[in-house]
Amino acid sequence: MRETLGMERQSDGTYIKKGPWTAEEDEVLMNYVRKYGPRGWSSIRSMGLLPRTGKSCRLRWVNKLRPNLKSGCKFSAEEERVVIDLQAQFGNKWAKIATYLPGRTDNDVKNFWSARRKRLERILQTPQPKSQKNKGKSPVLDRPSPALKVSPCRSARVGEGSSSCEDQIQVTESVSGLGNTEEFRMVPLPDLIKPEMLSMEIEFPILDAAPIQMFPSTESSLDYPLSHLPQPQLDFPVLPLPPFEGLAPKPSDHGFQDMFEHQEGSKSKNEQKLLTKLPSVGMEGNAQVAKKEDRGNPETPDSFFDEFPTDIFDYLEPLPSSLDWQTVSNWNPMK
DNA sequence: AAGGGTCCCAACCGCTTCGGC
DNA sequence: AGCCGAAGCGGTTGGGACCCT
Structure with a gap:
């Protein structure tokens, strides 16, 4: 009797x-690919090799079995930068973005982005309890504020050497009752929060209740030169597709065997390439700044959320009206 | 120690695109 | 040009691991 557990x-x-x-x-799947290459997925089932759909086989290969994958390895700071930058340019074209990240799959990129999005969303959504950790760490905001408009801006240095980060949040404080009195202060924008990321937050429901107004950067992310990014990687040699009846292994079909045999060498090559072709992520000098900061701070980029003064959100108040909010939601950063 | 919350990732689903006939 | 199957892609979900209280 056939095993039907997990079988449909x-x-x-x-x-x-x-x-x-x-x-x-x-x-079995690896053997198939070694013999025939990563194609003809449906034939795996029709040949009786596996009781899996071709779709399932392809996905397994692409996401787990393909050579040179960096499985189980967290995104590096540079990879994060590449994803952030390319997402701003291409949108949710994960497969396209993944071609710029050797060893990463579209699934990896997608998972990374959604995890990151959730994290940001939560930070913005949940009223942060007065954390002991950050208490007194944000002097600019360490007092009641009637309303805040937070707009991303770039390239405004706050004095020579006073800040290593060119990206800052411009906080506009409107003094209630006076209306025409506005105070501008520059709040350092943590390196990994880009204006593009802030624009992403526009879709978040939390903003229905928060008077954060986003303004597009004067410097469009579309200006980022792609030549600064790692070039798309092809994982496989392009081999002619054999006819179905000729799927038997041929002595000449060594391409995939080579591919398996040389995994390690090409992996280190890819990693080296990624390092040497470090993207600037759109802002000249920013990569250098980031590098400098990375040297000083060996923590992973994830730790930025620990460092981020989350009580900045304590003072956000509901929008006065939906009309105000509409002006925000109508802004499309990709225009 | 237990329970709940969060994160991460593998895998699936549905839709779109592509290519052959 | 239209049909159909294969492949590709993006969104979503389920579950295990981990952390915190």
């Missing part, structure tokens, strides 16, 4: 397995 019976009486892959299945 099809109308034609056959079974399709879903769920986690076993090591044995991986091995």
Whole structure:
């Protein structure tokens, strides 16, 4: 009797397995790719090799079994920068973005972005309790403020050497009742919060209740030269597709075997390439600044959220009216 | 120690695009 | 030109690991 655990019976009486892959299945799939290359996925099932759909096989290969993958390895600071920059340029074109990140899949990029988005969303959404950690760390905001408009801006240095970060949040404080009195203060924008990221937050429901107004940067992210980014990587040699009946291994079809055999060498090459072709992420000198800061701060970029003075959000108040909010939501950063 | 919350990631689903006929 | 299957892509979900209280 056939094992039906995890198997889904099809109308034609056959079974399709879903769920986690076993090591044995991986091995079968690897053997298939070694022989025939990463194509003809549907034939894996029709040949009776695996009870998986072609789709499932392809996904498994692309996301887990493909050579040179950096699986189980967190995104580096530079990779994060690349993703942030490319997302601003391409939008949610994860597959396209992934081609600029050797060893990363579209799934990796997608997961990274959604995790990061959730994190930011939570920071903006949840009223931060007065944390002991940040108490007294944000003097600019360390007092009641009637209303804040936070707008991303660039390239305004606050005095020579006073700040290592060119990106800052411009906080406009309107004094209630006076209306025409406005005070501008520059709040250092943590390196990993880019104006583009702030614009992303426009979609967040929290902003219905927060008078944050976003203004597009005068320097469009579309100006970022792509030549500064790592070039898209092709993982495979391009081989002619054999006819279906000729799927048997051929002595001449060494391309994929080579690919498996030389994984390690090419991996280090890719990593080196990524390092040497470090993107500037749109702002001249910013990569250098970031590098400098990275040297001084060995923590991962994730730690920025720990450092971010989250009580900046303590003073955000609901929008006066939906009309005001409309002016914000109508702004499209990609225009 | 237990329970809840969060994060991360693998895998699936549905839609779109592509290519052959 | 239209159809159909394969492949690609982006969104979503489920579950395990981890952390915190």
